[in-house]
Amino acid sequence: MTVATPARQRRLGRLERSALTGVLVREVVNFSSYWRSSTFSSTVEPTIYLLAFGFGFGALVGRIGGYEYVEFVGTGTVATAVLFSSAFPAMFGTFVKYQFQRTYDAILAAPVDTEELVTAEALWIATRAGVYGCVPLLVAIAFGLDPAWGMLAVPLIAWVSGFGWACFGISVAGFSKSFENFNYVVSAVLTPLFLVAGTFFPLDRLPGWAQFLGNFNPLHHCVELVRHAAFGWEGWTDLLRLGVLVVFGLVVWRIAIRAMTRKLID
Amino acid sequence: MSDLAIRLRGVVKRYGPITAVDGLDLDVPLGTCVGLLGPNGAGKSTTMRLLTAQAIADEGELELLGFRLPEESKQARAQLGVTPQLDNLDVTLTVEQNLLVFAYLYRIGRGERRDAVERALELAKLVDRRDSRVDKLSGGMRRRLLIARALVHRPRLVLLDEPTVGLDPQVRQELWALVDALRSEGTTILMSTHYIEEAQRLADTVLIMSHGKAVAAGTPAELVREHAGDEVLEVYGPPSRLAEVEAEAAGEGLRTRRTGTSVSVLGVESGNGFAPEGERRPANLEDVFVLLTGEEIA
Numbered sequence: 001m002t003v004a005t006p007a008r009q010r011r012l013g014r015l016e017r018s019a020l021t022g023v024l025v026r027e028v029v030n031f032s033s034y035w036r037s038s039t040f041s042s043t044v045e046p047t048i049y050l051l052a053f054g055f056g057f058g059a060l061v062g063r064i065g066g067y068e069y070v071e072f073v074g075t076g077t078v079a080t081a082v083l084f085s086s087a088f089p090a091m092f093g094t095f096v097k098y099q100f101q102r103t104y105d106a107i108l109a110a111p112v113d114t115e116e117l118v119t120a121e122a123l124w125i126a127t128r129a130g131v132y133g134c135v136p137l138l139v140a141i142a143f144g145l146d147p148a149w150g151m152l153a154v155p156l157i158a159w160v161s162g163f164g165w166a167c168f169g170i171s172v173a174g175f176s177k178s179f180e181n182f183n184y185v186v187s188a189v190l191t192p193l194f195l196v197a198g199t200f201f202p203l204d205r206l207p208g209w210a211q212f213l214g215n216f217n218p219l220h221h222c223v224e225l226v227r228h229a230a231f232g233w234e235g236w237t238d239l240l241r242l243g244v245l246v247v248f249g250l251v252v253w254r255i256a257i258r259a260m261t262r263k264l265i266d
Numbered sequence: 267m268s269d270l271a272i273r274l275r276g277v278v279k280r281y282g283p284i285t286a287v288d289g290l291d292l293d294v295p296l297g298t299c300v301g302l303l304g305p306n307g308a309g310k311s312t313t314m315r316l317l318t319a320q321a322i323a324d325e326g327e328l329e330l331l332g333f334r335l336p337e338e339s340k341q342a343r344a345q346l347g348v349t350p351q352l353d354n355l356d357v358t359l360t361v362e363q364n365l366l367v368f369a370y371l372y373r374i375g376r377g378e379r380r381d382a383v384e385r386a387l388e389l390a391k392l393v394d395r396r397d398s399r400v401d402k403l404s405g406g407m408r409r410r411l412l413i414a415r416a417l418v419h420r421p422r423l424v425l426l427d428e429p430t431v432g433l434d435p436q437v438r439q440e441l442w443a444l445v446d447a448l449r450s451e452g453t454t455i456l457m458s459t460h461y462i463e464e465a466q467r468l469a470d471t472v473l474i475m476s477h478g479k480a481v482a483a484g485t486p487a488e489l490v491r492e493h494a495g496d497e498v499l500e501v502y503g504p505p506s507r508l509a510e511v512e513a514e515a516a517g518e519g520l521r522t523r524r525t526g527t528s529v530s531v532l533g534v535e536s537g538n539g540f541a542p543e544g545e546r547r548p549a550n551l552e553d554v555f556v557l558l559t560g561e562e563i564a
Contacts, residue, residue, distance in 0.1 A: 012340045022371035026356070029367055033358040102354035109318045109348035110371040111340045266281065266321040 012111065015119060019112040023120035026107070042085035042132040046077045047139050053077075053200055054143070065202045067231065074140025075230045076199035078133050078158060079222040083194060085132040086125050086162040090169025091182055094121070094260075098173065104264055114261045122166040122253060129162025130155045137230070150229040157229065160242070161222040164249035167256040174259025198223045218248040269296045270329070271423045271454040272317065277326030279312055279478075286312040288478030290326070296422075299445075299455040301469030303462070303551075305559055309478040310458035311351065314427045317456070318348055331423055344373065347416030351427040353408055355400045361411055362387065362396040365418055372419035382418050389444070390414035406437035413444060417453075424448065426457040430464060442467060462552045472551070476559040486551050493557055494521075494549035495533025501544035502528045511542055523556050532557070 031038070054070035061069045097103040107117055134154055141147055172185050196203065196210065197219035203211050214220045221241040228234050272294035279287040287309045294300045302310045315321035317330055319339035328335040333342040355364055365383045374382050387393045390410040400408060409429070416424060429445065430438040438461075445468055449455060459465050465472050466486045474482045474489070482489055501511045508529045515522045521532045532553055534546070 012344070018373045019371075022367075022373070025370040026367045029359060029363050030356060101356075102350070102352055103356070105320065105350055105352075106348075106354045107371060108320055109343065109346070109350070110368065111344040111373065112371060113340060264320065266279075266315065 014113070015116055019116040020120040020123070022110065022112060023107060023117055024124055026103075027121070027124040038085075038089070038128075039132070042081065042128070043135040045084055046081035046136045049080055050074055050077045050136050050139055054140075057200070065204075067227075068144075070143055071140065071145050071230075072202075072227075073200060074136055074143070074145050075227045076197070076223050077136040078154060078226040079161065079197055079219050080194065080199055081136050082129045082133040082158045082161050082222060083165055083190070083219060086129040086165035087169040087172075087190060089128075090122070090125050090166040091172050091185070092169075093125075094170045094173035095176065095179060095182075098263065104260075108264060114264055115257050117264075118167075118170055118257045118260050119253070122163055122170060122256065125166035125169075126159050126163035129166070130159035133158025133162065137226070145230065148230050150231075150233060153229045154226055157222060157225045157242070157245070160245045160249060161218065164218055164245060164252050167249065167252035170256040171252060171259045174256060174263045193217050193219050196220070215244075218245055221245055270294060271296045271331055272300075272456060273327070273329040274313075274316075275327040277313075277316065277328060278324045279309075279316060279321055280324050285478055287316065287323070290475075290478065290480055292473060292480065294423075294454060294456050296454050297452050298470045299449045299457065299468055301465035301472045302456065302458040302475055303460065303465045303472050303555060304458075304475035305460060308475040308559070310460075310475060311427060312478075313475075314348075314425055314456075314458060317425060318343060318346070344419075345422045347419070347421035347424040349413050349416045349424070349426045349429055351431060353412055355408060355412060355415070357401040358399060360397050360399055361390075361392050361403070364400060364411060365415060368415050368418050374419055382420075386414040386418045389417060405433060406440060409433060409437070409441060410444065413441070417448070421453070423454045423456070426455060428458055428460070430459075430461065438464075462550070462555060466551050474555060474558050481558045482554070489554045490549050490551055494553040495535060496549060497533070497535045498547050498549045498553060499531040499534040499542070499544045500525075500528050500547060501531065501542055514542065521557060523553065525556075 050073055054073045058069035058073070063069065064072050104117065108114065137145070137151060137154055172182065176182060196206070196214060197217055198214070203214045203220065206214070221244045225238055225241050228238050270293055272292060274290055274292040277287055277290045278285065290309070290313065292313070302313065304310050312321060316323055316328060317335070319336040322336050330342040331345055333339065335342065356367065359367070362383060365386045366379070369379045369382050387396055390413065392407060392411060392414070395403065395407065400411065403411065413426070413429065426445065430441050433441070442464070445455065445457070449468070457464075457468060469486065471483060471485050472489060473480050482493065484492065501508065503511070508524070511529050511531065512522050515531045520534065523530050523532070530553060532549060534541070
């Protein structure tokens with residue numbers, strides 16, 4: 001007996017659009033069933049930070065780095081919103097879909113590879129982060145922040161940043177054997193990065209070594225870029241910051257693919 | 267000349283010290299339904315995962331619809347439908363949404379997507395439940411949807427991994443009808459199961475697996491004739507009596523198997539008058555199964 005002749009077709013390549021579309025459609029259709037809770041948590045949380053710090057501290061601090069404190073925090077919490085709407089959903093969502101819903105088994109039985117699956121998931125989360133990231137800015141505008149043309153770049157900054165953090169979350173889920181491991185990552189990695197990002201206080205008052213380390217915090221670059229989008233660009237420095245975000249995104253993207261391949265393919 | 271939809275040669279898959287699949291050869295001719303029968307842990311599910319390249323073989327050759335695995339797996343998967351053992355439907359979505367998502371994942375063109383979803387709804391007999399959320403469906407409906415989801419793109423080959431495990435007998439028969447209809451349309455099917463009756467009813471040929479190897483292959487009738495003979499004598503009694511019968515049968519060169527409360531003496535028609543008191547019945551696939559795998563099953 002001979003083996004069936006395959007219906008020869010174009011050899012399917014990597015990162016095909018139709019595969020990415022399939023995974024994205026699944027996410028979009030699912031989003032229709034949970035968008036309320038997701039939008040609520042992704043927008044209310046940073047807004048509470050903004051109001052609590054902006055008005056709580058704002059009453060004590062007044063001006064900081066040449067800005068009204070509420071303006072300082074209003075632009076800074078964009079990064080917080082991005083982090084909360086990318087790293088966290090990526091960590092938990094990936095783990096749930098892998099472990100409990102076994103969604104990835106179903107998707108990988110279709111003509112979709114792990115690389116495409118991870119990429120599409122990250123693109124989707126980045127897009128949500130790009131939208132949710134704008135919420136603190138809109139709230140700040142409602143409380144007196146002057147709109148500026150540069151702010152139109154904020155969704156893009158939030159998107160690039162969100163892509164990296166989504167891949168970070170997927171990597172964490174990929175390497176974790178259980179939910180409990182997430183605690184280590186949140187306490188030891190995300191909380192310090194979140195606090196020392198220049199969101200609530202400027203890094204230039206910190207000791208030199210802390211300022212130096214701040215340059216390796218992608219969240220810090222996101223904070224600075226958003227602030228400059230609102231108050232005025234800083235030319236090459238900002239391009240460099242965007243470059244850092246892009247490199248961060250690309251590196252963790254590859255890590256996420258590797259982590260999930262290990263997890264999904266025996 | 268018939269063509270093969272699946273061809274495995276000497277396939278080995280190890281997980282650490284455990285060899286889940288141990289030199290497996292498997293042929294599935296196009297247009298047939300092959301049943302993989304084996305006890306839990308025989309390597310059936312690992313074989314299924316190898317066929318979708320969710321597991322990569324350590325040794326051996328795998329071809330699926332003429333594509334080499336794992337290199338050309340994505341092309342193969344485009345023409346393959348898979349029903350997993352564990353339900354992985356999107357439970358907060360409706361029946362129709364679940365099918366639509368897979369119409370995209372299986373790259374059905376825009377113009378044909380609607381029709382494909384309708385056809386799958388009819389196949390699953392869920393047309394009037396199209397707007398129900400999956401978590402509101404009964405177990406049988408969910409399983410029908412799971413199968414229909416794998417057929418939305420009219421695959422040439424379908425893998426059914428334990429399609430009726432954990433279902434009521436009535437529901438199981440419904441699903442058998444669905445699989446039978448598929449078979450009569452000429453779709454090639456590889457089905458793993460540990461229900462003897464399922465394999466006997468649906469499969470053209472059966473491959474019995476044990477400890478990662480194929481221990482026998484053939485049509486259910488051939489297997490029964492070859493390994494268990496025509497008739498079986500079922501002898502009931504206290505354990506001491508059963509041991510006695512076993513010894514006597516062995517003396518006559520007959521094979522026996524224990525079934526808990528009785529001893530079954532296989533191939534009694536060739537037993538030269540060996541006839542302890544008991545019930546005669548035709549030999550069946552279960553006799554073969556237990557004989558070859560040494561294990562009782564559900």
